[in-house]
Amino acid sequence: xxxxxxxxxxxxxxxxxxxxxxxAVGIIxxxxxxxxxxxxxxxxxxxxxxxxxxxxxxVALTEAAVGAGISTIILxxxxxxxxxIQKPQEHNNYVALVIVCITGGALIxxxxxxxxxxxxxxxxxxxxxxxxxxxxxxxxxxxxxxxVTSVLASYRGYDxxxxxxxxxxxxxxxxxxxxxxxxxxxxxxxxxxxxQRKQQNEDN
Amino acid sequence: MVExxxxxxxxxxxxxxxxxxxxxxxxxNLVKKIIGLSIFQTGIFYFYVGLGKVENGTAPIFxxxxxxxxxxxxxxxxxxxxTIIYSNxxxxxxxxxxxxxxxxxxxxxxxxxxxxxxxxxxxxxDDIQAIDNKFICQLDDKK
Numbered sequence: 001x002x003x004x005x006x007x008x009x010x011x012x013x014x015x016x017x018x019x020x021x022x023x024a025v026g027i028i029x030x031x032x033x034x035x036x037x038x039x040x041x042x043x044x045x046x047x048x049x050x051x052x053x054x055x056x057x058x059v060a061l062t063e064a065a066v067g068a069g070i071s072t073i074i075l076x077x078x079x080x081x082x083x084x085i086q087k088p089q090e091h092n093n094y095v096a097l098v099i100v101c102i103t104g105g106a107l108i109x110x111x112x113x114x115x116x117x118x119x120x121x122x123x124x125x126x127x128x129x130x131x132x133x134x135x136x137x138x139x140x141x142x143x144x145x146x147x148v149t150s151v152l153a154s155y156r157g158y159d160x161x162x163x164x165x166x167x168x169x170x171x172x173x174x175x176x177x178x179x180x181x182x183x184x185x186x187x188x189x190x191x192x193x194x195x196q197r198k199q200q201n202e203d204n
Numbered sequence: 205m206v207e208x209x210x211x212x213x214x215x216x217x218x219x220x221x222x223x224x225x226x227x228x229x230x231x232x233n234l235v236k237k238i239i240g241l242s243i244f245q246t247g248i249f250y251f252y253v254g255l256g257k258v259e260n261g262t263a264p265i266f267x268x269x270x271x272x273x274x275x276x277x278x279x280x281x282x283x284x285x286x287t288i289i290y291s292n293x294x295x296x297x298x299x300x301x302x303x304x305x306x307x308x309x310x311x312x313x314x315x316x317x318x319x320x321x322x323x324x325x326x327x328x329x330d331d332i333q334a335i336d337n338k339f340i341c342q343l344d345d346k347k
Contacts, residue, residue: 037235047246055256059253063303081318086236093230119259147290167304
């Protein structure tokens with residue numbers, strides 16, 4: 001690969017990130033939640049493409065399966081239980097806009113010290129005990145051709161175990177919130193009058 | 205490459221993160237807030253994975269080094285062993301974990317939203333607060 005190839009690669013990543021900004025702004029503007037959910041599926045698919053362009057193929061596979069697949073499905077499931085249209089907000093929230101601009105400005109100020117994109121000598125990429133060790137020694141130590149797999153399952157196996165514990169806990173949480181649904185809605189003081197009438201009609 | 209172009213990716217990532225942040229604090233709809241949360245998360249993912257990218261690099265999966273037969277330069281041995289540059293695998297591993305945990309968080313949040321809708325009949329934050337205030341007033345009247 002020569003310099004032109006590097007430039008083209010960088011341009012691809014830039015264009016994809018710009019597209020992601022456009023999709024995110026679209027999600028802000030939309031009042032129809034179903035369209036917003038479908039746009040977020042498109043967003044996940046685009047981000048999988050960004051990850052391929054950034055050489056993170058394993059992350060791209062996970063994002064395409066989990067981000068574009070599972071999370072879109074559970075969002076659609078939630079919409080089927082709740083409402084599809086968001087209540088329109090008549091006023092814009094200028095306080096929020098100011099907070100967001102200040103935070104973004106501070107973060108952009110922070111990026112000025114960062115190594116440029118693709119720098120092989122940056123601390124993260126040249127550390128002899130982390131990245132370089134995994135790339136040079138894992139063939140001998142673990143003997144798996146995919147370095148990401150050997151780091152995930154062997155060097156950082158406890159991380160993955162912790163992740164499994166988190167997913168298990170979240171699963172228990174979802175089951176206890178939805179799976180064992182209580183049917184004692186009548187004595188519920190928090191219900192609105194309209195709902196109470198509706199339930200009385202159902203009971204009759 | 206020009207200095208500001210080298211930082212364009214970081215800035216785009218920050219804009220994406222701030223878009224998610226704005227959805228989270230300015231929109232009252234709870235499902236919209238969860239979508240904003242996931243947009244904010246993906247911004248962080250691009251930042252991490254972008255840090256691990258190495259120029260001219262390829263995905264960190266070992267290849268057999270290619271032996272190039274370079275007849276034009278006529279090196280004595282006739283063959284040059286090409287070194288392969290790999291991108292940094294460590295950010296990829298961290299982000300793999302983060303994606304899965306992010307979806308678990310999202311599922312839990314959405315389950316909470318479904319329960320809130322069953323109780324309150326609304327998923328708008330201001331409506332829920334109004335119903336709460338009404339309920340507290342009723343309790344005070346009973347006393």
